[in-house]
Amino acid sequence: MSNTKTTAAKMRNPNWIAVEDYKFPGGWTDPTAGGGNSADKDARARALCRELEAGKILFFAKLPYKFPSDEREFLLSREWNELRLHKNVSYRPADDVMRGFSGDHGTETHLHHIVRNYSAHVVKFLSDFLRPYAGKWKLDFASFRPLEEQGRDLSLHKRNDLLHVDAFRLRPTRGGRILRVFTNLHATKPRVWYAIGDFGYVAEKYAADAGLSRFAAKNGSLRRSVSRCAAGLGLARLSRTPYDRFMLRFHDYLKENDDFQRNSPRLRLEFPPGATWMVFTDGVAHAAMSGQFAMEQTLLIPPEALVAPESAPYRILERIAAARLC
């Protein structure tokens, strides 16, 4: 990978911002950056949302939310061989359902309790930390990822170790964005990613070849339609917009594309044990190369809640296509 820029990826990594003024417990710590009044916190949170939307990863060296040590130890205490047939354990907060585990009832009940608590604590943290989005998001799945990522035997489109942007087959976002929060629970091993934060670069270089013009509305104009995009994000069953259909294709196209996989100027990121990071994975192309025992919570942020809608993939793709996509 000649164009891969390898970095020790500690605090100087240009792809991520180390957040050092928000801790658990207590929240914002720097009086000039939010420890004081509510307006300061709003301004600091809004600035960080803008960075996130532009393709930065927000990084916390220590847990910024509650996660009881006995619950972490339970998750790390076994190999979870029951999960080999599944990609992950998933948890859907809206109806308190956990899937992907097929072991004994006692373990299942305890695991369910832990992922339920995990999801609730992350949401509580985000409601304060990402306050511009609070109450506007749609809470999506959480997951427990105990299997080693390196060398997993998955079909090409399901592989985590190929660079891609995320798109959900059954949960169209209609222009909304996919925010994911990860924690590396492993006691000693980092979780290693490759990432490309510049969606504009990826889209300019590959969207046309992936067939973008075929997905654009035939008589579309560039008249803004955020409310139309956003309408229905909270509905149970949503139809796909041309944007959703293109992003599903783009996910597969990027994994299939040898030039993109070999030659794109990605960064190597090492998330150390105990680290938490959050990223819009519909805009930041990413590949999980190695790592074991991670937790993850997904939230869908509707277009009207974005603080920098011009950075949203649907807006970038509409500019390239010169046509409306949602």
Ligand SMILES: [Fe+2]
């Ligand atoms: Fe992904």
